[in-house]
Amino acid sequence: MKKTLALTAAFAMLAGSAAAEEVTLKAASAFATGTTFARPFAAFVDWVNENGKGVLQINVVGGPEAVPPFELGNAVSSGVVDLANNTAAFYTNLLPEGDALKLATNTIQEQRENGCYDIIDEMHQSAMNVKYLARTGDNVNFHLYLTKPIEKPDLNGLTIRTTPVYQAMFKALGANLVRTAPGEVYTALERGAIDGYGWPIQGVLDLGWDEQTKYRVDPGFYQVDVNVIVNLDTWNGLGDEQKALLEKAAAWIEAKNADNLDINAKEAAAQAEAGIEVIEFSGADREAWLNAAQDEGWAAIAEINAEAADKLKACF
Numbered sequence: 001m002k003k004t005l006a007l008t009a010a011f012a013m014l015a016g017s018a019a020a021e022e023v024t025l026k027a028a029s030a031f032a033t034g035t036t037f038a039r040p041f042a043a044f045v046d047w048v049n050e051n052g053k054g055v056l057q058i059n060v061v062g063g064p065e066a067v068p069p070f071e072l073g074n075a076v077s078s079g080v081v082d083l084a085n086n087t088a089a090f091y092t093n094l095l096p097e098g099d100a101l102k103l104a105t106n107t108i109q110e111q112r113e114n115g116c117y118d119i120i121d122e123m124h125q126s127a128m129n130v131k132y133l134a135r136t137g138d139n140v141n142f143h144l145y146l147t148k149p150i151e152k153p154d155l156n157g158l159t160i161r162t163t164p165v166y167q168a169m170f171k172a173l174g175a176n177l178v179r180t181a182p183g184e185v186y187t188a189l190e191r192g193a194i195d196g197y198g199w200p201i202q203g204v205l206d207l208g209w210d211e212q213t214k215y216r217v218d219p220g221f222y223q224v225d226v227n228v229i230v231n232l233d234t235w236n237g238l239g240d241e242q243k244a245l246l247e248k249a250a251a252w253i254e255a256k257n258a259d260n261l262d263i264n265a266k267e268a269a270a271q272a273e274a275g276i277e278v279i280e281f282s283g284a285d286r287e288a289w290l291n292a293a294q295d296e297g298w299a300a301i302a303e304i305n306a307e308a309a310d311k312l313k314a315c316f
């Protein structure tokens with residue numbers, strides 16, 4: 001009798017606490033569902049929903065059709081969504097120096113090890129009320145894609161689609177710049193409104209841009225950051241088990257960044273297959289191209305926040 005009562009009480013407590021604790025977070029992605037930079041996030045969400053039954057679930061409300069990419073920072077900052085898959089270049093309105101994340105030459109695992117992660121997390125928390133939970137995109141470079149050839153690292157006379165990622169570099173090389181969300185690139189190319197665009201090595205084909213693209217300029221530069229960020233009030237309201245689940249999911253998805261080297265090679269081969277020719281800079285041109293990326297990139301961050309630039313440069 002005593003034993004039965006005790007068991008019943010224990011079951012009631014378990015059931016009660018589990019029911020009270022499960023929380024569903026609302027999420028959105030800056031990248032269209034099913035495309036390259038939405039894929040790691042989709043895997044992250046699946047992992048959480050699989051492993052977080054009774055603890056925490058994530059409901060993805062959609063991609064850029066649900067929240068425009070340049071608005072998604074505001075949405076997660078204010079709590080309109082709890083969680084976002086977004087690149088720092090799309091939330092420079094809230095964290096201008098976040099654009100420095102592209103300048104990392106090490107991995108997120110190394111940044112967690114050397115204290116850089118804590119600096120970045122603190123910047124996100126204080127400037128935009130979000131927890132910096134995970135980084136995907138390590139090992140993926142950005143490139144310039146063109147509809148007409150160039151011979152040197154000189155973009156004078158060309159109109160190029162940009163985001164904050166490429167802004168300082170392409171401007172210094174003489175380009176005329178147009179800032180657009182990814183969703184507007186295809187039409188801009190089709191109409192001849194742009195002569196090219198900045199984009200990572202991955203994703204050109206799944207957006208259908210290969211139809212309008214003749215050249216890729218090599219080498220690539222910088223490193224993609226596509227981050228999982230969580231509204232800070234939501235984060236602070238979670239229990240230890242829920243936070244631990246999300247942190248475990250973060251480590252799991254970050255470990256998959258190593259797969260990007262293989263994916264890059266496959267994407268480059270698929271681009272060649274699709275008829276995209278490579279313009280490869282070598283010697284002094286290569287040096288000028290890469291120096292423009294690094295020097296102009298860091299100079300732009302230093303102009304925004306010299307202290308943040310120094311701190312990040314030391315750990316990137």
Ligand code: 173
Nearest residue numbers: 087089163165198199224
């Ligand atoms: O070109 C872009 O839209 C951009 O800045 C970006 C950043 C990360 C991944 C993919 C694109």
